[in-house]
Amino acid sequence: MASSPATLPVSNQSTVSDSQPSSISTPAIRSFLNRLTSSSSRLLSQSRPWTELADRSSFARPDSISDATSRIRKNLSYFKVNYISLLALTLALSLVTHPFSLFLLLSLLCSWSFLYVFRAPDQPVTFLNRTFSDKETLAFLVVLSIVVLFLTSVGSLLISAVMIGVAIIALHGAFRVPEDLFLDDQEAGSNAGLLSFLGGVAPAVASRV
Numbered sequence: 001m002a003s004s005p006a007t008l009p010v011s012n013q014s015t016v017s018d019s020q021p022s023s024i025s026t027p028a029i030r031s032f033l034n035r036l037t038s039s040s041s042r043l044l045s046q047s048r049p050w051t052e053l054a055d056r057s058s059f060a061r062p063d064s065i066s067d068a069t070s071r072i073r074k075n076l077s078y079f080k081v082n083y084i085s086l087l088a089l090t091l092a093l094s095l096v097t098h099p100f101s102l103f104l105l106l107s108l109l110c111s112w113s114f115l116y117v118f119r120a121p122d123q124p125v126t127f128l129n130r131t132f133s134d135k136e137t138l139a140f141l142v143v144l145s146i147v148v149l150f151l152t153s154v155g156s157l158l159i160s161a162v163m164i165g166v167a168i169i170a171l172h173g174a175f176r177v178p179e180d181l182f183l184d185d186q187e188a189g190s191n192a193g194l195l196s197f198l199g200g201v202a203p204a205v206a207s208r209v
Contacts, residue, residue: 047081047082047085048078048079048081048082050082053079053082053172055176058176058177059175059176059177060175060177061175062174062175068174071173071174071175071176071177071178072170072173072174073173074173074178075172075173075176075178076169076173078178079172079173083169083173086165086168086169087162087165087166087169090161090162090164090165090168091158091161091162091165093161094157094158094160094161094164095157095161098153098157100153101152101153101154101157104148104152104154105148105154105158107148108144108145108148108149108154111141111144112141112145115137115141116134116137116138116141121134125137
C-alpha cells in the first residue's frame with residue numbers, strides 16, 4: 001500500500017499581512033508622540049513666571065497708540081510662550097464648554113491621523129470592497145474638513161475663541177509696562193521650540209505630497 005506524500009507546512013500569510021500595518025504605523029505614532037512631548041516640555045520650560053505676567057505694579061495706561069503698539073510688540077517677544085499657553089487655554093475652555101463641537105473636531109483629527117498621516121503608504125484605504133487611492137483619500141478628508149469647519153459650529157467656535165484670546169493678549173500687552181530685559185537668544189530659543197513642535201508632523205505629511 002503506497003504511503004501518502006508528506007504534507008508541507010504552510011505559513012499563514014494573512015496573519016503576517018495583517019500584523020504588518022500595525023508594526024509600520026506604531027513606530028510613526030510613537031515617534032510623533034515622543035517628539036511632541038519633548039518639544040512641548042522644552043517650549044514650556046522657556047515660559048516666564050506667571051507672577052511676573054500678572055504683576056499689578058507693572059500695569060499702566062499707554063500714552064498713545066504708538067506706545068501701546070510698542071508695548072505689545074515687546075511683550076509678545078518677552079511673554080511669547082505664556083501668550084501661546086493663554087491662547088491654547090482659551091481654545092480648550094471653549095471646546096470643553098461645547099462637547100458636540102469638541103467631538104466633531106476630535107473625529108476630524110482622528111480621521112486625518114489614521115487615514116492619511118500615520119497610515120502606511122502600502123496600506124490602501126478599503127471601504128465596502130472598494131480601494132481608495134491616496135488622492136481620493138486626501139480629497140475626502142479635505143471635503144470633510146470643509147464641512148466640519150464651515151458648515152457646523154466648530155469653525156465659528158474656533159474663530160470666536162481665537163479672537164477672545166487675541167483680545168486678552170493685546171490688552172495685556174498694551175497695559176503692561178515692558179521690562180528692559182529682552183534677550184535675543186531667549187527669543188531665538190522660543191522660536192526654535194515652537195518650530196520644532198510644528199515640524200513634528202511635517203515629515204509624515206510631506207512624504208505623501
